Amino acid sequence: MDSRYIACDDAKFPTKLLNLNIKPKIKGLWYRGELGNNLFEKTVAIIGSRNMSRYGVQVLAEIVPRFVEAGFTTISGFMYGIDTEVHRLTLENGGKTVAILGYGIDHDIDIENNNLYHKMMESGGLIMSEYPGMTGGRTWTFPQRNRIVVGLSDMVVVVEAGTKSGSLNSASWALRQSKPIFAVPGSIFSMTSEGSNILISEGKAISLTLARLYQALEKDEDYLYSQKARINSQKSRLSDPESTLVALLRLQGPQMLNELSRSYGKPVGEVSAMLMSLLLRGEVTEERGTWGVAK
Secondary structure, three states: OOEEEEEEOOOOOHHOOOOOOOOOOOOOEEEEEEEOOOOOOOEEEEEEEOOOHHHHHHHHHHHHHHHOOOOOOEEEEOOOOOOHHHHHHHHOOOOOOOEEEOOOOOOOOOOHHHHHHHHHHHOOOOEEEEOOOOOOOOOOOOHHHHHHHHOOOOEEOOOOOOOOOOOHHHHHHHHHHOOOOOOOOOOOOHHHHHHHHHHHHHOOOOOOOOHHHHHHHOOOHHHHHHOOHHHHHHOOOHHHHHHHHHHHHHHHHEEEHHHHHHHOOOOHHHHHHHHHHHHHHHOOOOOOOOOEEEE
């Protein structure tokens, strides 16, 4: 199936991506599959670590069928680990799934995932990318595509995430877009759960227990959509050092980490930690290694 392009002013362009106050703006998307059939009517982004643990596998095996049964389209990034497991389980349970690529729509797919790629399209799913042709993946293209994964979703579920992971980047996009975030709590001994546990402890995500999920999907589905106000109300105020850092960015404009560290007069590690916290709260943005103030 040949790839096709849809511009943001096309009537069939996913409405959930319109009017999002995010940069860079989404002007259009390349895709394979069929748009329509209410694919984006009810959606959940399920994301997590590429280094998926046995615990992550068990969690997905429990929650993905539940979301499919409730009529959700799952959305993920088609990378190895949590992403491809989400796509695979969705298909196994008769659901629809959408993959947002961090590289060109015509880029070669590794042999291991080639069958999954075609099964997704055959089942009525969709492969999408804002990058044309054979464009290769870069360090910045994967975090950038996360804004689309989040933008297409009604909610975000973080299954596993390290302290420096793409999943935390997705969580920061969700906060900026005021999307409800649910995180699966994990062991204090697991590095792949550190980021998830931090999101919960800092009030940026709701702890997703099985009891809460079952109650929401089987008895009170609106509960899953009612967390927006709670997340917004829990966005913490800036500390004095954070206020200084934001003011510096506002005054001097976007800067690279090392440059910002010199301007602020603090060690790179300390500035980096503050920036990550500010990113998760939607106060700053990061694009291709350059940090700026969120609009």
